[in-house]
Amino acid sequence: MTAGRKKGSALFAGYRGLGLYSNHLPHVLRYHKRHQEFYLVTVVGKCFHTYNVKKLGIVAVSNALPEDITCLAADRMLVFTAHGNTVNAFARNKEIVHTYLGHKADVHLLQPFGDHLISVDSDNVLIVWDTQSEEEYTQISFDKTLFVVSAITHPSTYLNKILVGSRQGSLQLWNIKRSKLLYTFTSWGSAVTVLQQAPAVDVIAVGLASGQIIIHNIKYDETLMKFQQDWGPITSISYRTDGHPIMAAGSPLGHIGIWDLEDKKLVVQMRDSHSTAIAGVTFIHGEPLLVTNGSDNAIRIWIFDAPGGVGRLLKSRMGHNAPSTKIKYYGQNGQNILSAGQDGTLQSFSTTHDRFNKSLGHGSFNKKKSKKKSVQYDTMKLPPITTFAAEASRESDWDGIIACHRGYLVSTTWNYQKSSMGAHKLEPERFHKDRALNVHATAVDITSCGNFVVIAVSSGHIDVYNLQSGSHRGQYGTDKAHEGPVRGVAVDGLNQITVSTGADKFVKFWKFKSKELVHTIPLNFSPSSLLLHRESGMFAVAFDDFTVIIIDTETRRIVRKYSGHSGKINDMTFSPDGRWLITSSMDCTVRTWDLPSGSLIDCFLLDSAAVSITMSPTGNFLATSHVDELGIYLWSNCTLFNLISLPPLPSDYEPSVVMLPGACPVEDTDVIEVDAEVEATEYESPEQLENELITLSLLPDSRWKNLLNLDIIKKRNKPKEPPKTATSAPFFIPTVPGLVPRFAEAPVENLEEQSRVVNLGVLAQKSGFYVQLEDGFRSNNYTPAFRILKGMGPSSIDIELRNLAPEGGGSLIVMQSFLQMIVSILESKVDFDLAIAYLALFLKLHLKLISEEPELMKEATKVMEKLEETWTDVQTMFNQSLCLLTYLKSALL
Template sequence: MSVPSATKGGELFVPYRAVGLVSAGLPVAVVQHGGETFVTASLGRTFQIYNCAKLRQVFVGPSLPAGITALGAHDDYTLVACGTAVVVYKRAELVATLEGEHTAPVRHLLAMGSSVVSVDATGLLVAWQLPSGEVAGRLHPGFAASALCHPATYLNKLWNLRSSKRVHEFEHGWRAAVTAFEQDVRCLAFRTDGQPWLVSGAASGALHVWHLERRAIAFSREERARAEPEGAPEGRPCAHEGGVASCHFLRGRPELLTAGAADNSLRMWSSDLHSGELSALRGRAGHAAPPTLVRFHDDELHVGGGPGGQTHLLSAGGDRTLRRSSIWSAQQDCELSQGRETKRRSMHETSVRERRLPPVLALASANVVTCHAGSPVAYSWDTTTKALAPHTLAARPAAPITAVAISACGNFAFLGSAIGAIDKYNLQSGKPRAAAAAEERHEGAVRGLAAAADGRTLFSCGGDGTLRLWAPAALKLQSTADVGCACGMLRHKRDSTLVALAADDLSVRVMDAVALRLVRRLEGHTNTLTDVAWGADARWAWTCRAPAPPLRESVLAFDRRVVDVPSGALIGWYSFEYAATSITVSPGGEFLCTAHVDSQAICVWASRPLFEEEGGGALPSLSENESQLHPRLFTLSRLPASHVNALVNLDAINERNKPVEPPKKPALAPFFLPSLDGLLASAAPAPAEAEEGDGPKAKRARARRMREQGLGAHSALCALLLAAEPHFSEAAAATSAVTDYLLTLGPSALDLEIRALGEDDSGRMLVLALALLVRQLQTRRDFELVQAILHVLLRLHGEALLTTPAAMPALRALREHQQAGWCELQEPIHSNLCLLAFMSNCAS
């Protein structure tokens, strides 16, 4: 088992991970840390570690340049044989690479204390020191070893690694080669809790439990033929399909860990104390045969993982199983149960695989409906209970079902059969709701079905080379389009009106379902198309093909292509080691998944444009230029929209936030601390002011003196306006200090500054404020802030301005510039609103 590698002709998608792999069939390595036991399993070119307590995946190792041939584990170290080298990891950290001694692939690894022993295919044995990687010894026994074991307390008593000599040889009378002998684990496992039990794993996948004192088989987990005589013990399903790669009893516990040689699984078994019977405890498994169909499942929302359509996959394979897999968490992978059907078929079939449903041909989700090879019945599934739903959907008249689809609302399922008929079923009740008329059916088998997002149209294609549109309510034929060639499959993106048809002439025809005309014809494939998928926005179309005959292979025969449909251009391709059989794209376009022949993995590819980090370079200087691009353009202030809205509606906000109870007077400070008004500390009052006192007469006297001296208590805005008054008729830079100050104020502070403009009895500050607004309207800068300030100013000081003769010229100029600006904006705004209303009516 291996993950297909790819030759890339474009970097749109990059490899992300492989989903559904549990064990590649090599013997596993078991190590104990305290009270926890961990198992390391090979995945081809990488490895993963499970905690045996719940078989939870705890770590996935880095990718290696070649396939793994042997595994070992000791303390925190993971030993991996890769070609002629042994790689030592401590978690993900590379500790050492042991190489330079072996000339043939390493077949066996064994950890002994701080040393590791490796044996290659020629029989050369090398001992290495950890973590330095120095060679501690080497010897060649004269034969190629088929198994390796180190009995406890037998250091240098069978083979002396330091002197490279054989110390002892067991005498035996067998005429055959020894294929396995061990004390702990390989295909034999002894219980280590003091019980006289031995478990052996067979090439058939059976497990046999032996009682050592009685020298007899106490229990067997294997399938038995139905033709055996009466009285024979009833057979049980084998532990693994395709043989047992290794078995291991956990130290001091009656729990057996087994790894399959070909079924991509790890299983834990509980051993009975008295009878030795093995019962299933827990397990992790993937597809036992390469998956042939994979689709994203978009039925649910999952906490922390976003929409379910972007995290979960539904896949079916040659092992006749339907599985749901998670891109993020291997713990969520599961097989959808077929218990109801396997029980019904158990009286007629002998093996577990033959009791399952036939291989899945097509799949529709939300929820799930499948059709199977040669079956006249479609099956509905419940992903909540992870099992078959109560209802089965039969074709009428009876014929093999070749295509299925589910409506966008999820209430109805559509079935297409080999005789061209189409049926409609209610998924909740399982009752038929409509059927296509006999004279309107396809003349050949229905090859594809798809339901539109609006629920008003059902698309179908068939072997007769036609694309047909149906009214889903009663399955009445609406229109027919001649494709020109028999169609193999149909793919529709519900967010668009495009339909992709894979034709038998090795091309993909993209049809406009509304106009019923050919939009694009994608050619250049050299063999039958195995799958077609749409991108997230229906702009890209992905295709994959079956392996081409050797004589037809060329440098242009790619296994997966991506085409930009609007331009019809090939924008990316990938050529795989194994041909792709199925392809699917996540609803958001983040991931693309493929299934391949001779591989039990589902390969996940990540979109490079979406996940690639942006460069850290500076933006072009044009984006940093704050000057007006054109004198006739209206430029905004770059303040948040909430800032301007809060200024305009500040009175309503304050009224809403008014406390229910009046504020309580704070407690007086201690007598030895003076109480000062304000949040900031201030100096003590001048002696003269202190002598005057704080009475009404003293305050009026101080105010009169300040007015006479021209030193009124102006706010910061008033001071800036007075400083800029002589330059209002000059360049715009004269008012920049005032506008910069206004941009730094929050809504409450700006409102307070506008209110302070009316404290001057002469109205001089209001006139200066109007002159500032006129100047800003002339420059057309900070447009929305100017409008908000004007709104608040007129609301607060409108009456005062009407009674101030000096403000009349400024008000007239303000009205002229305001009307001129609005007239320029009014025409394009009304034009855009008209076009938007027209387009909205066309779309609806």
């Protein structure tokens, strides 16, 4: 089937998630003594993120747990988390170093306590753990009918003691070392939700479910002051420690109350600080900074530097607080992803750093009136965006984004540079008289020039608008473009053709300028969406029967058809080169189809279906958004950094589940190992594919291309002055000239044996190439000789070929052997370019001698015949290929 191939995805590997910052659990603030910096820890599903407070940049992401984290705590060294009935301790903000097992029910409270950790489960059992040994120090069980633990804290300076709050409203002070109840505080008539130590010793702030805050002295059991918030239960409490007697309290409505403890009054109401409940508020020690997080997937830092005690937003990290409906890469650098969420906002997420993220805001009918109202009470809000199109070519001149809203006819423009809604709300005038019609925009597209926008509506109309002025520029069709809702519309890269498809089971081609219908393709099933790849002119149409077809805009024919999904196709995207089509479906699979081969080459299964997918313009990432997931997940394209073989997958291929990036177990349990018997063998290209083809060498051009012009090059490079010898030359080891450096043998110094008689045998010494040519003439094996010549440089080759002639110390037999060597190389059809280059130099040097010797002429004739024969075969194959291409092109047209 797919021998040697890893289950899951061979093309894409999980990289990381974007737009995930916080959930409903309170954050934890830690101080690093060596760095002298505060760090913020927030929970995101099965892992937690660590940010530096100074720049609010992420510094670490923990390894993921098998289940969602239910509570979070931290001390100076470790971060503690709980999932189910298991408690873990993380070191270095990433890896688990301790695991505490002993609870029978889910853990919902954690409290670090010196060298110990206190945990409380839903069965009302409190266990004290030794942090390092992971052993249980003591255990306390509470009676559920009398005391259900809901909050816990360690009062400052109280040795071995903890204060426990209950849903019944009472407090208990326990000595952990002796497991003894020391004191019980009477109830205030409401469940305790928060216990927070005040800067003053013995003083504890008690937050109640009734919205009341009790400042209580536990030493004397005396209430110092009371405050009442009308926004529901108190979710968190924090004190300023920079010299101002200020207390902040969070609420389930997203409001924060700022209380003055000296004047005992409410100073500021920070309304709508978060769009959902406030999970945690913490003042940074010694600074006028308040850190807040909420279940709206946002982290915010407020600074209190304005008169009146009002906090202003200093830094924030914010994502969608509802799943995305549509994502799309913006621009051509592949660094920004536009995302429309069910929360009604349009946001941009950067793949490089979170500081480049920005929110374009929430759609509104009247932005000026919306700004005067609170976010929660804004009646002018538009519903969530269902689909949008973006073009960055004219973003600095006018709006470059057009969006459709759920159930609304009006399409809105957005400006990326200004990070806000645009100047126009585009609505066809034909519906102004009767606004009660149930008509809404279904599809949009922007031309590549950024000047025009095409909007399709559910009534079957398709209109064209000028994006700069918002003026109507015509419609397609005399009355309607389609008899039924339009499911997709796209404009080609040159503004020549507009393609549309609708529920009437037709794909129509229109002239963009004249709005004239050019061609119609009938379909067998009702289409659900359309996607055009402008560079290749191919577009994909997805159907309600879960199949996909590919149509060529030039030939206007269906060229590919793919089937394999078992659920509704949610989204499609092309690779930048147009070679792959990637589809996502409600069957939770993401499939990659290869257009040239027409086959499925990759498929992987996810826990939640991908609602929208988009491929980076640079091809390095695939981005996905999923059902019930707030984040956008990036998948690396493995073909960019690894050699991957992608054979077609069989029709009965069953993919394995791949975890989302950042949600994999600590150990790679999601990777299914391949059988040890089947080993993946990497493909090695043979030296020659077929004997009918000629094969060129892999040598660089400088080794053979300039052989004929070597004398000209030497003359041009000849130095004007002779080289000067250094007065005191440094020591060096002499080497033998050549491509491969070799050390010369040291000369034997024997003055007595030196003679003035010249040894002619040394001058007449034969080279290795010369000897191999002589051997090849006898054995008819010229491979060693050609290998030596192939390893030489241009100058050495020139000298060797010159010395083959009798006047250079050679012979006619060796020259005859050289021509036979060329014939053998031509017969093998390997290193064709080298054989031609060596033959050309040989003929240039010895052409006159060859013409005078009959034996050399005979061998030269054989070379010419073999050369003509080889070239004739190659030319025949070229003609056959050109003929086949011409036939296919004419058949398609």
